[in-house]
Amino acid sequence: MDSLHFLVGRGQELRDLIQSPQHRNPVPAACRDEDVHLYHPEDGERPAEGPLAVCVGCGGRLECLALALRAEDPETRHGWYGGLGPADRDRIAARLRLPNGATPLPDRAHTAIRLGRDGWRVNDIAQALGCSRRTVQRYLRSVR
Ligand code: SF4
Known part of the structure; x- marks a missing residue:
């Protein structure tokens, strides 16, 4: 099945989420008990x-994407x-004609955002990632 099938008819919803993520209640990530590294394999590899x-099966799939x-x-x-890799996201960005001017966030x-959604405390996230609390708070604020 086309990996983009779940997006059929949801283009505007996705666009709205990209532009105004704060207008939707957060949905728990289905991967909250998984190792986040499973979703970030070495370049070119598929999870x-x-x-x-x-x-x-994740209720937050569209939000994640x-x-x-x-x-x-x-x-x-x-x-x-959202179960989609870089090539699929390129295709979606092109279809939605997304601007390239978004400020990129580091990996x-x-x-940090994923862990925050899973209920991790700022201190614990900072310790796990080896950065300051202030940095973690900045990351978390970027999606509020
Ligand atoms: S869609 Fe995103 S939040 Fe949901 S399980 Fe997959 S990686 Fe986790």
């Missing part, structure tokens, strides 16, 4: 089917969000 199957499309640098996309910001 195992197990983690990607978790994405298919919107976060990546909003925050990542289009020139350096990597990792899987660890995506991880």
Whole structure:
């Protein structure tokens, strides 16, 4: 099946989420108990089917994809969000005609945001990522 099938008819919803993520209540990530590194394999590798199957059943799939499309640098996309890899996100960004002017967030910001949604405390996120509390708070504010 086309990996983009779940987006059929949801283009405007996705666009709205990219532009105004704060207008929707957060949905728990289905991968909250998974190792986040499963979704960020080495360049060019696809995650195992197990983690990607978790994405298919995730209630926050569209939000997860919107976060990546909003925050990542289009020139350096990597990792899987919403079950979709960099090539699929390129296709979606082109279809939606997204501007390239978004301020990119570093990789660890995506991880911090994901952990924050899973209920991790700022202190714990900072310790896990090896950065300051202030940095973690800045990452978390970027999606409020
Ligand atoms: S769609 Fe995103 S939040 Fe949901 S399980 Fe997949 S990686 Fe996690």
